[in-house]
Amino acid sequence: MTSPASPPLTQSSIPDGDGLIHVRVLPPSKLTLHQLNYKYPLKLISPAPSQWAKSLTVFVLSYGGGLVSGDAVNLRVVVEGKGRLCLQTQGSTKIFKQTPSSPPTIQRMTVRIHPGASFLLLPDPVQPFAESNYIQHQIFELEDTTDDTSSLVVLDWVTEGRAARDEHWSLRRFESRNEFYGVKNADNVVDGSGGGGGGGGGNKGGEEVGLVRGKLLLRDAMILDGDDLLSGEETLRERQDSQTIFATILIRGKPFTKLIGYIKTRYANEPRIGQKRWDTDDDSRRHNSIEVEARRNGVLWAASSVRGFLLVKVSGVEMEGVKRFVRGLLSEVDEEGVAREGGCITQEFGTGMFRCLE
Amino acid sequence: MEQNTATETAGDNIQALKSQIASLESELAATKAQLQVQIPASIAGTPSAPLHLWLLLADSALPIGSFAFSSGLESYISHRSLRPVTTPKPSPRAELTRFLRLSLLSVSTTTIPFIAAAFRSPSSVLELDDTFDATTTCEVARRASVSQGRALCSVWDKSFASSLLKVGSSSAASGDSDSGSDDDNIPIHHRPDHFGPAWGYITRLTGLGDTPEALHQVLFVFLFNHVKALLSAAVRLSLIGPYVAQQILGSEEVGRLVCEAVERGRKVRVEEAGQCVPVLDLWQGRHERLYTRIFNS
Numbered sequence: 001m002t003s004p005a006s007p008p009l010t011q012s013s014i015p016d017g018d019g020l021i022h023v024r025v026l027p028p029s030k031l032t033l034h035q036l037n038y039k040y041p042l043k044l045i046s047p048a049p050s051q052w053a054k055s056l057t058v059f060v061l062s063y064g065g066g067l068v069s070g071d072a073v074n075l076r077v078v079v080e081g082k083g084r085l086c087l088q089t090q091g092s093t094k095i096f097k098q099t100p101s102s103p104p105t106i107q108r109m110t111v112r113i114h115p116g117a118s119f120l121l122l123p124d125p126v127q128p129f130a131e132s133n134y135i136q137h138q139i140f141e142l143e144d145t146t147d148d149t150s151s152l153v154v155l156d157w158v159t160e161g162r163a164a165r166d167e168h169w170s171l172r173r174f175e176s177r178n179e180f181y182g183v184k185n186a187d188n189v190v191d192g193s194g195g196g197g198g199g200g201g202g203n204k205g206g207e208e209v210g211l212v213r214g215k216l217l218l219r220d221a222m223i224l225d226g227d228d229l230l231s232g233e234e235t236l237r238e239r240q241d242s243q244t245i246f247a248t249i250l251i252r253g254k255p256f257t258k259l260i261g262y263i264k265t266r267y268a269n270e271p272r273i274g275q276k277r278w279d280t281d282d283d284s285r286r287h288n289s290i291e292v293e294a295r296r297n298g299v300l301w302a303a304s305s306v307r308g309f310l311l312v313k314v315s316g317v318e319m320e321g322v323k324r325f326v327r328g329l330l331s332e333v334d335e336e337g338v339a340r341e342g343g344c345i346t347q348e349f350g351t352g353m354f355r356c357l358e
Numbered sequence: 359m360e361q362n363t364a365t366e367t368a369g370d371n372i373q374a375l376k377s378q379i380a381s382l383e384s385e386l387a388a389t390k391a392q393l394q395v396q397i398p399a400s401i402a403g404t405p406s407a408p409l410h411l412w413l414l415l416a417d418s419a420l421p422i423g424s425f426a427f428s429s430g431l432e433s434y435i436s437h438r439s440l441r442p443v444t445t446p447k448p449s450p451r452a453e454l455t456r457f458l459r460l461s462l463l464s465v466s467t468t469t470i471p472f473i474a475a476a477f478r479s480p481s482s483v484l485e486l487d488d489t490f491d492a493t494t495t496c497e498v499a500r501r502a503s504v505s506q507g508r509a510l511c512s513v514w515d516k517s518f519a520s521s522l523l524k525v526g527s528s529s530a531a532s533g534d535s536d537s538g539s540d541d542d543n544i545p546i547h548h549r550p551d552h553f554g555p556a557w558g559y560i561t562r563l564t565g566l567g568d569t570p571e572a573l574h575q576v577l578f579v580f581l582f583n584h585v586k587a588l589l590s591a592a593v594r595l596s597l598i599g600p601y602v603a604q605q606i607l608g609s610e611e612v613g614r615l616v617c618e619a620v621e622r623g624r625k626v627r628v629e630e631a632g633q634c635v636p637v638l639d640l641w642q643g644r645h646e647r648l649y650t651r652i653f654n655s
Contacts, residue, residue: 175632177632216488216489216492217492218492218495219489219492219493219495220493220495221493221630221631221632221633222632222633222634222636223467223630223632223633223634224634224636225634234456234459234460239460239463239635239637240636240637241637243636243637246636270644270647271647272647272648272649273433273436273437273440273644273647273648273649300437300640300644301640301644302496302639302640302643302644303643304495304496304497304498304500304643305497306495306497306500307491307492311495313636313639313640313643315636315637315640
């Protein structure tokens with residue numbers, strides 16, 4: 001589009017599986033994809049935004065709808081001030097069986113969020129097939145953690161595999177890490193002490209790692225090991241306690257204050273767990289239809305406020321139920337289970353953000 | 359004659375007894391050797407295993423308030439009872455031992471790497487503490503960890519530091535120069551918040567060397583205490599009686615599980631630590647939603 005570099009040339013010069021998305025806002029307030037590069041097996045598609053679009057959407061795809069053994073994807077994302085970017089997928093990310101002597105399948109993503117920029121990551125779930133070996137490492141670098149104007153909503157979820165082929169957590173290994181760092185932008189680092197606030201341990205941490213990554217704000221890591229059989233012969237499937245899907249939602253930043261408040265209230269309203277159900281009659285009054293339905297479907301969820309983030313964990317025995325529940329939560333549904341007009345995500349990004357949750 | 363036969367019989371008896379003693383002694387030696395193979399550090403009595411220290415740290419009366427936490431057991435049991443009854447209901451004991459296995463597995467990949475790291479490099483304990491804080495995302499688990507960690511540090515300050523502190527300035531003052539100049543570099547005034555990093559750091563302050571055996575002990579005692587706290591919670595939740603609790607605690611299975619957890623956890627680097635039993639985070643996170651609860655976690 002308006003990208004100054006000619007895409008074919010750039011694309012041939014980058015390594016396999018690499019990609020770059022750079023969102024820039026041109027004055028007065030025109031959202032542009034300053035750069036969009038990718039190379040097999042990664043594919044990025046950006047539908048042309050309508051004139052009044054509040055945000056840009058990029059679809060992260062892999063050829064053939066999945067990643068095979070040994071594939072390594074390395075996506076770098078930059079969202080500059082006032083930029084609004086939403087990453088989605090078109091269908092679950094299938095992770096195929098690891099072939100002998102090939103390395104695990106790896107997806108890395110590093111997202112830099114400038115002050116005043118906002119980022120959504122709302123993909124379909126990852127679906128690790130039997131005997132797959134997958135490492136997902138997502139790093140989010142937030143430039144403004146003082147006023148919290150670098151904002152994001154990240155959804156990371158995984159399912160048990162191909163249930164139709166009797167795959168229930170029969171993967172070999174699955175690792176997912178979401179790391180959030182408070183970083184100062186390059187100018188401030190040169191200034192030294194002038195920047196202030198951004199994070200005390202920033203420089204120290206950077207020296208050790210050898211790059212300016214800044215202070216670790218939060219790390220959410222899940223490791224599923226199918227090989228490591230527990231004493232007592234409890235398999236990974238049994239350890240998952242008949243849950244077929246696990247979702248983690250991480251939210252931070254000023255623009256999402258209302259959303260965070262909404263989710264906290266919803267969690268506080270969860271009925272008490274006990275032998276007697278004192279709350280049965282209250283269900284219709286205090287809980288919306290989606291919550292009532294989710295509870296019937298065995299959706300479990302918990303919300304924590306941790307170090308400036310809201311972290312929500314959801315699990316369930318059935319995919320669709322969890323999807324509906326997560327969508328309800330993120331679109332801030334009202335008592336009737338209808339998405340609210342002024343929901344944070346819709347207000348900031350416009351409509352169509354919840355495609356992967358439909 | 360009679361006397362002669364008497365002495366001969368006596369002589370035979372003595373011979374028989376001597377050979378019996380010899381065979382028993384060799385058997386004893388062999389058994390001892392087996393024991394050493396199984397548990398290298400604890401019984402062998404290496405100089406790095408001061409019994410006094412371990413008895414203090416493994417004491418259930420250690421005032422760090424571990425009795426107030428069930429590490430998610432209470433919530434787990436409540437959630438289990440909500441399930442529709444389809445298969446024959448597992449016995450409370452079966453539920454407990456299952457939870458015990460899951461809990462040990464989870465602790466081994468979340469907390470143990472940080473204890474090991476704090477023990478190996480006590481000077482970076484505050485960074486480790488902050489990283490652990492960033493990595494522990496379950497609110498309920500965080501509260502439990504901070505509460506016990508701070509309590510351990512105050513017990514150290516108020517009770518143990520005066521007698522047990524064996525590194526840093528005090529060892530230099532006692533002229534113990536050959537005990538290793540490394541020990542003198544260990545800062546003694548850090549006070550980490552979280553239980554795991556505090557455990558690794560404070561055990562190091564007692565003068566234990568950075569040896570694999572000492573680390574094994576440090577991790578073993580931490581996990582053994584964890585099992586004791588869980589069993590004690592189970593007794594108070596009326597899942598099992600006190601005799602069964604001791605039976606489980608003394609069982610070969612618990613010994614093996616703890617050793618496996620130690621071995622698994624010490625191999626994991628801090629950056630690689632993570633939750634390997636995701637349902638545990640949900641059960642524990644939902645602890646606050648229990649209608650009645652007797653524990654803080």
